[in-house]
Amino acid sequence: MASAAAHSDKNYLNESSGLWSWLTTLDHKRIGIMYFIAVMFFFLLGGVMALLLRLELYSPGQTIMTADQYNQVMTYHGAIMVFMVIIPGIPAILGNFFLPLHIGAKDVAFPRLNLFSWYCLMAGALLAFSTLFTHKIDTGWTFYTPYSIKTGTSVVTMVIAAFIMGMSSILTGLNFIATVHKLRAPGMTMYRIPLFVWALYSTAILQVLATPVLGITLLLLSVERAFGVGIFDPALGGDPILFQHFFWFYSHPAVYIMILPAMGVVSELITAFSRKVIFGYTAIAYSSLGIAGVSFFVWGHHMFVSGQSTTAGVVFSFLTMLVGVPTAIKMFNWLATMYKGSVLMRSPMLYALGFLFLFAIGGVTGIMLAVVAVDVHFHDTYFVVAHFHYVMVGGTLMAIMGGFYYWFPKMFGKMYSESLARLSFVFIFIGFNVTFFPQFVLGAMGMPRRYFDYIPAYHSLNAISTVGSWLIAIGFLISLYVIVKGLISGEKAPANPWGAKTLEWTVPSPPPHHNFDVEPVITAGPYEYR
């Protein structure tokens, strides 16, 4: 009895202590937490930059910074949010922590590689930040040639940093694929794994297949800059459009690297808080794979006015429509899951519903942009800025927040303040719409993106958008407070506070070092709410 109690006090958090035990840990849960700390820091930094950008755009003309400074802040904001927040966000934090638990495994397939991936991200991030102290870069996160070859800023350092961070992403993907194939518990067939795992698995395929293309492209760019080999720069006999093809061949699949895991999280949240089996498990699982597959053939929709041929534009417009279908299917499946359910509006569910709301808008505007004649007007305007923020912030970031509040009790063994978590949601949700909805209108009116200054006609909508950004900031500060307060003085969490059915809720909160004291044997699907 006494020994059983002592035994249950040991968990992955207190099993060993000291900074060194964390920095050398091979435990997927601890690595997940280390990713969480790093990504939260990056998000704070990228967020402050976003606030500065919005402040500058509050009124036309120079407001708080020069044009060059604006271009730099814009570049770092985009690069940080994409490469250091949204791409690693769900897979590396929540995926690391819960993928093994979801399939009944002790750890990921290659724990050392997992730790190495974390160090890769850190090394890349440090290298990227080092440019803040030398020559700041101003190319935008897209590094389009020949500007990125001509500009006098430290493009090579930044590009190598992105290369190293890409490495981290590839290795995480590889690890997850191996884990899903090799470490499932007895009875855990591919059709019994939670949909979050399906989403991570589809994402991992993209990470492994697409990211190397980015790596090679960025290396070619460095070679061109360093040695003057003509690849993309027409002055040296290169082709600048080739760079865009290479870049988007990675970066379109990358937008699904950003959104698929979020869809996985939302599937979990909606079943758990509706206490109901997911509607159309197979359809959701295969639509993830379908999206992953087709996403390799739509990159040209970023290049409708780039100078690619008319035929190419039409073909890419067509293929993009096909990607829309599996996405629509998922939306309807989530709705159908709530039908005749028992829906509880706790904060994680609020974020999931926020996701559905904002992603619906992000989705329909995506279809508008895929209609080639309409995109000619909208391309590179604020309409696009609004669209991708609706998808990446309204979609992915909402899912990160929802997932985090859902799994917080499991990760830390504590509960947080539900009322403050809801308040935080209200600020983020309203602030988000105030910030980004006017940008659709600005785009329709013709305001191009990456604009430090604008004509007076665009003033009032820009001012509204800036005020919205302050509401978002308040929302995230409240969330930060909720987390810190929950960690310090939260009540002890039970093993299964939500009454959910997936495997992680069968182990104590926080889980023991080896996850399962007894290897689980699976006899049914993941959402058996009967």
Add this chain to the structure above:
Amino acid sequence: MMWFNYAQAQSFMPTEGTKIASQVDNLYGFLLAASFISCVIVIGGMIFFVWKYRRRTETDKTAYITHNTFLEFLWSFIPLVIFLAVFAWGWNIYHDMRTMPKDALEVQVTGKQWAWEFEYKSGVKTGNLLVVPVNKDVKLIMTSKDVLHSFYIPSFRIKQDVIPGMYTSLWFNADKLGEFHVFCAEFCGTQHSGMLATVKVVTQAEYEAWLIEESQVGMLPLAQRGQKLFQAKACASCHSVADASAKVGPSLWQKFGTKELTEEGEFAIDENFVRESILSPNAKTTKGFPKGVMPTFQGQLNETELSALIEYIKTLK
């Protein structure tokens, strides 16, 4: 088709300056309406379910519905049909946008950091001002001197990247008189957002008169020619002339005849200094301004034009 027009009025699109623009707006109006309906279905459905099926007791039993093949077919098939329909509609308009008219008035467009240059067949050159006759097909043949730019006329709903080392083209047929904005829509550095131009749509007669006036620039006094060149070569996008405020480069107001502190030492601003600053801008750069920003105009100005510019700068008092 009443409701299309209604949707269009609500769409905040800029004035329609061409027929293509109204075609695009019709399609956009349809997309807006369809999107609105879809969002009402999805978001409304969500809110309804959340309310209707809210948890009442901790022991609620829920239905065990795993799938429904017919429904799933419907909600895959209907979106697919809509998507393909708008795809085809968009293709149709895009086809017109990209089919260059024959016998169009051709204008050469050059983008450079951070100005647009236009050159007409008759040799007339303008900076940041494109004058065209109304109801006439105009074809722009475009290239760039340095990095990517993108030529964008919101009111005409057309846009095309401008690429160094090759030509791209655009066409339009403006059916409204007036002035319309041109923006650069591809990031090109410091003054990207200041790389503006104007399309001025005038009657055929006004257009012809304007062309003649422009081609007689050679007869004007030197300082006035200099002023025109200052605009045409887009010097004005980086140098202010009416006050001492710095833009990308130093102001030229009240500069001639004074002394300038440069990275290379102090020099008197005389005819030779100005000449060198135009032809080899990096030989001496004013303190506080980075090297390598101003492009050289070597080979783009003849002797008379150089003198005209110098005379103009002398008049900035």
